Amino acid sequence: MDEAASLPNDPYASLRFKEFRYFLVIRFALIFALAMQFAIVEWKVYQLTHDPLNLGLIGLAEFVPAISLALFAGNIVDKREKRGMVLKCIVGYLFTGTGLFLLTWDHLMSGIPLPTVLLLIYLLVFCGGIIRAFTSPSNFTLLSLLVPRPLYANATTWSTSAWQIGAIAGPALGGLCMGWLGIHWSMLLVIGFVLVALFCILHISTKPVFYKEIGETVKERLTKGLKFVWNTKVLLNAMALDMFAVLFGGSVAMMTIYANDILHIGPAGFGAMRAAPAVGAFLTLLMLAYRPIITKPGIKLLAAVFAFGVCIIVFGLSRNFLLSLAALFFSGMMDGVSVIIRQTILQLKTPDDMRGRVSSVSSIFVGSSNELGSFESGVAARIMGPVGSVVFGGCMTLAVVITTYVISPAMRKLDLKA
Template sequence: MDEPTVPRNDPYASMRNVEFRYFLVIRFALIFALSMQFAIIEWKVYMLTRDPLNLGLIGLAEFIPAFCLALFAGNIVDKKEKRGMVLKCLLGYVIVGTGLFLLTWDDVMKGVPQRWVLFMMYFLVCCGGIIRAFVSPSNFSLLGLLVPRNLYVNATTWSTSAWQIGAIAGPALGGLCIAMFGVHWSMLLVLGCIFVSLFCILQIKRKPVHYKEMGETVKERLTKGLKFVWDTKVLLNAMTLDMFAVLFGGSVAMITIYANDILKVGPEGFGALRAAPAVGAFLTMMALAYRPIVTRPGIKLLAAVFGFGLCIIVFGLSKHFILSMAALFGSGMLDGISVIIRQTILQLKTPDDMRGRVSSVSSIFVGSSNELGSFESGVMARLLGPVGSVVFGGCMTLGVVVTTYIISPAMRKLDLKA
């Protein structure tokens, strides 16, 4: 792909690509739908069971298939045409969304025992985890084919910002829709957004496949992404740092309990609390589109994750809605910095023929830690209570940052120049 000359520090350089704009709509609509769907499921499950462990099991149901299939999915994505892979994943999400829509329809589920409703919800979440194992490397690989290399930093910032806008609006509107229309009809909006993504992916042309058969064994193909990440220390360090920060600092699963039992703000407040971290992250990413991080990014990454841990501790201890909102907002702002730096490293360091496999390794480290973190929060909430669970996670995040600073000179010396 030719690399066009663009004005220096042009914040809209990648946005001038028509297919990239369709890609941004897909990123927004899909994460809007999935984050809204996840928030609705959390609310429904907690209303049925009043048990924090059941909230954690939602994350575990998605984590297990996504984790187990990640390497296999990355290998498949590298060998297949990327636009077609994204299309298949979106069709899979339509099936899962339709199932959840029917499960939350009282007339359809009338007379069905509660335990079976829960089981079928967990099963469909598990199916969503299978799809996510493929959609994450497919999206990452497709982005690298839509814009030239010299626009990767700019494109990554806009792509992540679109993701964050969806993550803001999804849970916020989810809480509002639950209050106004109920769980069932809120799921219908989820399906509508997935169909928007389907329309947009059809506007993107098929892309060339860069994969070259090297006579490798199946084991070598599956583990090549792991070996690449292991050998690229700055990438390994960034993924590990983010994995443990999200694993221990993931307070999202406890927001349902805080909204209902501690802050007592109902579904509207629940939606606002769920959206607060994404609002903060989005504002940070918009600022970074104009003022990209170019000096001492490693130190700034460590500082951002350390601040993220402090915000999680404040949220855990807070008994006031405004303070809780501010803490979650701050955690999102700081998390936005780490996401931009990590995704930029991933785009710049990964060869075209390995994007699927390396992205799958990233999903093992980072993406799956969100769901595993939800399960960890649920288990710790059962043992320590919700406040103890969140504070414990924030303290562990601080410890991870300090440890990374001490043992990782590559992170301290990180340079993002392409």
């Protein structure tokens, strides 16, 4: 192990740590299950209502608690043992997944009015948002306790790539399973992956807590992460860039409509579209594990997000299934690059005793923007149609990148070796 720790340039160095390997499985299995669950819920709700605004409300139902509790959750995570926090989050997801499994059982729900079924679905998604507020900072801080500091960048590459692949491969398999097994039994697979995460967390030992009471008020503890990010301009710029890119450039919420009403490819084609970015993300994993981004990471981050915006525009305008797949494939590659750079910045620049709070601030900027972006896409689709919504979002992403390049010298001069 000491030899592996002394070789930060070894692309497999962090994988030589057994507990980190279990962590990677947790990271993949959990996001795989949750992303698959989100896609299944989207498909079910659209099947019940045929209203794009209801798709946006799913994202809003998760966004509200995740954003509202983020600072509070980060403070709690910094003060608690991290392995135990991740365990509690996994158990919580097991309960919400079981509830959604029951709500997608048509035989069980046959006598219940549609508004009640929708309300119960939104309620469980809301509970998932509460759990998510604690999951993000818990995972972030646990990673830093599993490998030596010289391997943070390498571990972050593997961790964020596992997350990226799971986030897109989950709903991809969800689409395929809905075609093969139906919506209800596809939800059972979600529960299975959560159980895999539960099995793996039990093989990670408890970890030390670095938080020390220094007489701070509750307000000071809750806002310390915000102040740190505000004063660390590289972190602030990276988070803001990714937030606006995801907010405006996310095409995920409209994929259901594209599969149903524009490309006419059904649930199997829907799964293939969701799989295309996963393949791109996987190739990103392979390339960046062997060739980590060291020189001019800020410029490369901006270029990746700009290319992501272009891919979203192409997807929005495409009426050809293969062209749509290609656009989504390259969007996955570009998104993978941006996520890995941002998470590496976060790991290297954050003090140990503030990881939970700073990660929670990151979740406010970035993580919840996925759900808010889904709501924005739903509202925009109601106003200008699904195609106009996706193209508008891609154009706004390009505008955000250009603006960031002009006003942020800290981003242009970013150096991960510093």
